Every structure is written in C-alpha cells, then in structure tokens.
Amino acid sequence: MTAKKRTTLGRPATIAAPRETILANAAKLFAERGFEGASLQDVAAAVGISKAAVYHYFPTKQVIYDEIVIDLLKGLRQHVVERLDKSSDFGDQLRQLMLAHAEFFESHYTEFVTLLHGFGGLTRNIDRGQVNARDEYEKLLRQLMTDAKESGALTVGDPASVTRGILSMLNWMARWYTPGGRMSARQIAEEYFELIYNGLRPR
Amino acid sequence: MTAKKRTTLGRPATIAAPRETILANAAKLFAERGFEGASLQDVAAAVGISKAAVYHYFPTKQVIYDEIVIDLLKGLRQHVVERLDKSSDFGDQLRQLMLAHAEFFESHYTEFVTLLHGFGGLTRNIDRGQVNARDEYEKLLRQLMTDAKESGALTVGDPASVTRGILSMLNWMARWYTPGGRMSARQIAEEYFELIYNGLRPR
Numbered sequence: 535m536t537a538k539k540r541t542t543l544g545r546p547a548t549i550a551a552p553r554e555t556i557l558a559n560a561a562k563l564f565a566e567r568g569f570e571g572a573s574l575q576d577v578a579a580a581v582g583i584s585k586a587a588v589y590h591y592f593p594t595k596q597v598i599y600d601e602i603v604i605d606l607l608k609g610l611r612q613h614v615v616e617r618l619d620k621s622s623d624f625g626d627q628l629r630q631l632m633l634a635h636a637e638f639f640e641s642h643y644t645e646f647v648t649l650l651h652g653f654g655g656l657t658r659n660i661d662r663g664q665v666n667a668r669d670e671y672e673k674l675l676r677q678l679m680t681d682a683k684e685s686g687a688l689t690v691g692d693p694a695s696v697t698r699g700i701l702s703m704l705n706w707m708a709r710w711y712t713p714g715g716r717m718s719a720r721q722i723a724e725e726y727f728e729l730i731y732n733g734l735r736p737r
Numbered sequence: 738m739t740a741k742k743r744t745t746l747g748r749p750a751t752i753a754a755p756r757e758t759i760l761a762n763a764a765k766l767f768a769e770r771g772f773e774g775a776s777l778q779d780v781a782a783a784v785g786i787s788k789a790a791v792y793h794y795f796p797t798k799q800v801i802y803d804e805i806v807i808d809l810l811k812g813l814r815q816h817v818v819e820r821l822d823k824s825s826d827f828g829d830q831l832r833q834l835m836l837a838h839a840e841f842f843e844s845h846y847t848e849f850v851t852l853l854h855g856f857g858g859l860t861r862n863i864d865r866g867q868v869n870a871r872d873e874y875e876k877l878l879r880q881l882m883t884d885a886k887e888s889g890a891l892t893v894g895d896p897a898s899v900t901r902g903i904l905s906m907l908n909w910m911a912r913w914y915t916p917g918g919r920m921s922a923r924q925i926a927e928e929y930f931e932l933i934y935n936g937l938r939p940r
Contacts, residue, residue: 570773625937688937695920695928696937698913699906706905717898725898733936734828734891734899 546590549583553591556581557605560598565647569599599648600661606645607667613638614674624682628700629727631675635704636723639711646708672697700730749793752786756794759784760808763801768850772802802851803864809848810870816841817877827885831903832930834878838907839926842914849911875900903933 549555559580563572574595578585592598617634618627639646676697683690690696703726707719717725752758762783766775777798781788795801820837821830842849879900886893893899906929910922920928 568773570771628937682937687939689935689940690937691928691931695925696932698909698925699929699932702906702909703902705912706901706909709908710901722898722901725894726902728894729899729902729933729936731937732892733932733938734831734885734893734934735936736890737892 546587549581552581552583552587556583556588556591557598557602560595561602561645561648564599564602565644569595569648574598596661600664602645603649604661604663604667606642606649607664607671609642610635610638611667611671611674614671618674624678624685624687625731627678628675628682628688628731629724631678632700632704632723632727632730633720636707636719639704639707640713640719643708643711643713650708672701675700700726703730749790752784755784755786755790759786759791759794760801760805763798764805764848764851767802767805768847772798772851777801799864803867805848806852807864807866807870809845809852810867810874812845813838813841814870814874814877817874821877827881827888827890828934830881831878831885831891831934832927834881835903835907835926835930835933836923839910839922842907842910843916843922846911846914846916853911875904878903903929906933 546552556577560572560577563576563580566572567576572595574588575585577595577598578588581588592601614631614634618630620627622630676693679688679690679693679696682688683693704723707722711719711722749755759780763775763780766779766783769775770779775798777791778788780798780801781791784791795804817834817837821833823830825833879896882891882893882896882899885891886896907926910925914922914925
C-alpha cells in the first residue's frame with residue numbers, strides 16, 4: 535500500500551465543497567454496491583473529478599469510509615442533544631432521544647446503510663475516531679439510564695444492557711427499513727419506545 | 738459470469754463431509770476478513786482441497802454465502818421450536834424464544850457474523866431461499882405476539898413492530914458481542930426479555 539504517501543499529492547478538485555461532495559457520493563455508492571463493490575475510481579467518476587483529485591483529499595477508500603461514519607455519528611449525537619429537554623422526566627427524555635435518532639436515521643439513510651456494511655470482518659482494526667464517536671453517542675443514553683435508575687424514576691436493570699438493547703433496535707433499522715414504506719422511521723421508533731417503556735406485561 | 742456453468746464440473750473432494758466442511762471454513766473466513774476479503778481460493782486452501790473441488794459443490798462464492806445463511810436460519814428456527822413449550826403462557830414463551838435464540842447465536846457465532854456482513858449493498862438481489870428462511874423464523878415470533886395480543890394476555894401494540902424490535906436486539910449482537918466477555922449471550926437475552934416484558938415505567 536503506497537496510498538498513504540499520496541495524501542498530499544493529487545490536484546485539488548475544481549468543484550465546490552469537494553470534501554463533502556466526495557463523501558456524499560462515496561456513501562451513496564457504498565450503500566448501493568457495498569464497500570468492496572465500489573472503487574475509488576467509481577467515486578471519482580460519480581463526483582466528476584479525477585482519481586488523483588480524490589487522493590488529494592483522502593489517501594484511501596478506508597479513510598473515506600471512516601470519515602463518513604465519524605461525520606454521521608457526530609451529526610447524530612448533535613441532532614439528538616439539541617432535541618433533548620433535560621428538564622423533562624426520564625421517560626420523556628428517552629422518547630425524545632429515540633425519535634430524534636429515528637429522524638436523523640431517516641434523513642441520513644444512505645450513510646446508515648454504509649455504516650452497516652462497511653464492517654470488513656473481525657480482523658479489521660476499527661478506526662479509533664470511529665470507536666470514539668460511537669462511544670460518545672452511546673454514553674448519552676447510558677448516562678440517562680444510569681441517572682434514571684439511581685433516582686428510582688425508571689425500573690432499569692443493567693443500564694449498559696438496556697442501552698445496548700435500545701440502540702440495537704434503532705441500529706438494525708438500517709438492515710430492513712425501506713424509505714417510503716408503511717411506517718416512517720419516527721413511527722417505528724415511537725412503537726419501540728412504547729414497548730420499552732410500558733413493556734408487554736398485562737396491566 | 739461463467740461460474741454457474743461449472744456447477745457439475747470440478748473433481749469431488751476426497752475429504753469427509755465435503756459440503757459441510759467447505760461451508761464451515763468459508764464462514765470462518767468470511768467472519769474474519771469479510772465476504773469480499775476472502776476468495777474461493779482462500780476457502781479451498783483452508784479446507785485443503787483444490788479450487789476445482791470447491792466448484793464441484795458450489796458454483797460461486799455467493800452461493801456458499803447463501804447456503805451458510807439458509808442453514809443458519811433453518812437451524813435457528815429448529816432450535817427455537819424445540820425449546821418452545823406451547824403450553825406455557827405467552828410471556829414465558831417469549832422468554833424461551835429469546836434465550837434459545839441467544840444460545841444458538843452463541844454456539845454459531847461465526848455464522849452470525851458472516852450473516853451480518855455478507856450484505857453486499859442495496860442493489861444486490863437477496864437469494865429467495867434466504868428471504869424465505871428469514872420469514873419463516875420471523876413468523877414464529879410474530880404469531881406468538883399476534884396470539885398474545887388477541888387473547889389479551891400481553892399488551893402488544895403492533896405485533897409486526899414488536900417482533901422487529903425484539904429480533905433487532907438479538908440480531909445486532911453479531912455486531913458488538915465478544916465471546917467470553919462480561920456476559921454470555923443468554924444473560925444478555927435475559928436482560929432484554931426483562932426490559933421487553935416489564936418495561937421501564939415505574940411500578
């Protein structure tokens with residue numbers, strides 16, 4: 535791999551917002567064809583620039599993937615934080631978080647699908663920035679569940695497991711959700727919240 | 738693609754249970770390196786047979802992947818059905834299903850990881866057999882939730898959404914679970930059942 539040495543080589547692209555445009559086009563191609571099914575050449579062609587121009591911004595395809603995921607997870611966290619009303623009770627905050635997550639998923643569907651299948655096997659080293667962005671987001675919900683448990687406001691078993699369970703429901707949507715289908719992502723998240731909050735036990 | 742024509746070509750392998758051995762080795766390689774990261778040549782080398790011998794059993798790598806997934810989903814369904822006691826109440830049956838699913842996940846971890854990342858993009862046609870095996874499994878739980886709702890024994894919103902939500906929790910484990918970690922898959926499923934059944938609402 536000599537790609538890394540080429541980071542600062544290649545000619546700058548003559549398009550507007552080249553970095554963002556490359557990332558958006560790459561995400562679309564990865565979502566459609568899978569990470570391995572789309573080459574840097576395909577990305578360059580979709581943007582309408584040369585492969586050398588892509589190299590000017592990103593040394594490898596893997597770096598492009600990592601950037602898409604990091605941007606996505608940071609954006610998700612920011613979107614959710616903005617919609618959380620810390621003065622409302624814990625149940626309401628959980629509902630706000632789940633609905634905001636689903637809204638962001640719906641408006642960034644392509645990137646979430648990319649996130650799902652750029653996972654290149656157990657032996658691949660996952661980019662540190664990606665892990666951090668993921669942890670930062672997960673912490674939001676885990677803290678909420680920990681606080682809710684400590685205050686006795688909600689009946690939380692293991693806050694870490696509850697957090698995993700809730701995020702799993704939302705994350706797996708990237709695998710089966712069809713935009714424009716029977717229910718919006720927000721409606722699905724609403725059903726999930728109902729399930730998580732009230733439970734199935736007869737009442 | 739001329740690979741399909743080669744189905745009946747290639748020499749039979751001289752090992753025991755060749756079909757099963759090829760599938761098991763392929764699943765391990767796919768899990769470690771990703772679907773695209775492992776070639777048919779790698780699979781042949783891992784089994785210790787020629788690539789031609791692999792072709793004798795499977796025309797393409799995609800067919801191997803599809804067979805792994807179909808076998809896995811059929812095995813999962815069978816394992817769960819055997820552990821369901823239809824005479825117990827709906828809550829207990831849900832618990833039985835979730836724990837049995839987790840047990841099977843734990844003992845077939847490699848194949849579940851393969852299932853997770855052989856997804857080759859939105860534009861790939863998913864094998865019909867795979868879709869059917871998936872639907873058959875999902876039906877088990879959806880029927881349970883539908884019956885529980887109709888009888889009034891459990892407080893189920895939309896049975897399809899509840900089913901999706903529960904399976905999402907279990908499915909996403911393939912993405913983050915580490916065998917031999919803090920909790921077994923069964924313990925995690927127990928926590929998830931607790932959450933789904935009782936809910937977070939103060940009681």
